[in-house]
Amino acid sequence: MLGATRGIGRSLARLIAARGDSIHVLARNADDAAKCAEDLKVRGAAAVSVGVCDLMAPTTFATAMDAADTALGGFDTVVMSAGIFGTQDELGADRARAAAVMTANFTNTILFCEEARVRLLARGGGRLAVFSSVAGERGRKPVVIYGSTKAGLSHYLEGLDHLHRADGLITTCIKPGFVRTAMTQKLKEPPFAGDPDDVAKTVLSAILRGAPVVYAPPIWALVMMVIRLLPRAVMRAVKF
Numbered sequence: 217m218l219g220a221t222r223g224i225g226r227s228l229a230r231l232i233a234a235r236g237d238s239i240h241v242l243a244r245n246a247d248d249a250a251k252c253a254e255d256l257k258v259r260g261a262a263a264v265s266v267g268v269c270d271l272m273a274p275t276t277f278a279t280a281m282d283a284a285d286t287a288l289g290g291f292d293t294v295v296m297s298a299g300i301f302g303t304q305d306e307l308g309a310d311r312a313r314a315a316a317v318m319t320a321n322f323t324n325t326i327l328f329c330e331e332a333r334v335r336l337l338a339r340g341g342g343r344l345a346v347f348s349s350v351a352g353e354r355g356r357k358p359v360v361i362y363g364s365t366k367a368g369l370s371h372y373l374e375g376l377d378h379l380h381r382a383d384g385l386i387t388t389c390i391k392p393g394f395v396r397t398a399m400t401q402k403l404k405e406p407p408f409a410g411d412p413d414d415v416a417k418t419v420l421s422a423i424l425r426g427a428p429v430v431y432a433p434p435i436w437a438l439v440m441m442v443i444r445l446l447p448r449a450v451m452r453a454v455k456f
Contacts, residue, residue, distance in 0.1 A: 221251075224297060233257075237261060243268065291342070321366065329372070336385055345390060346388070347390045350439075352366030389429045390422070394408070395415050
């Protein structure tokens with residue numbers, strides 16, 4: 217699992233640990249990974265191992281996956297919750313930051329998924345669960361660049377599901393709405409905001425039943441259904 221050291225990913229990893237499953241934690245920072253591992257052991261994980269994997273360094277992906285395979289004696293599920301957020305005001309004023317967001321959330325996330333795809337298909341299938349966002353549902357003023365990365369990622373995951381579900385690869389695209397985490401603490405909280413632990417429960421349930429898409433909190437499925445139907449003229453007029 218890449219992204220288990222904070223936010224929704226941490227809550228999800230704790231739920232997986234409480235099931236008694238074995239987990240391999242991937243993180244950019246080895247100390248963060250080690251602290252996360254100790255926490256998961258206490259919560260009931262059958263076994264926890266760690267490895268270094270930097271989302272901004274795709275050359276680390278294959279080695280990290282191979283190490284996870286060795287540590288776990290083979291894996292059947294890959295969860296990817298890492299990413300970078302930025303508002304349009306931030307990214308519009310900082311080209312370097314914008315490039316990092318686009319690279320991490322789209323290009324490198326897909327490259328990570330491709331490493332997982334090859335390995336899972338080679339053993340007859342498995343689960344690939346990846347965090348996208350409701351921000352990718354429509355082009356919206358506050359998240360033009362960030363939202364575009366999530367839109368592209370969501371399309372990739374949908375296509376992957378169409379292509380390989382019959383081969384045994386179960387892909388779940390996770391679309392959180394606004395969740396109270398460190399990433400969102402400086403943002404104005406909208407209606408229907410969720411807490412990481414509650415969102416993680418919804419996400420884990422979706423992964424286990426093989427749902428191709430999950431909105432969390434679930435109310436965001438209805439919210440985004442309405443948003444998708446709004447005319448462009450309305451979208452231009454509102455700040456949402």
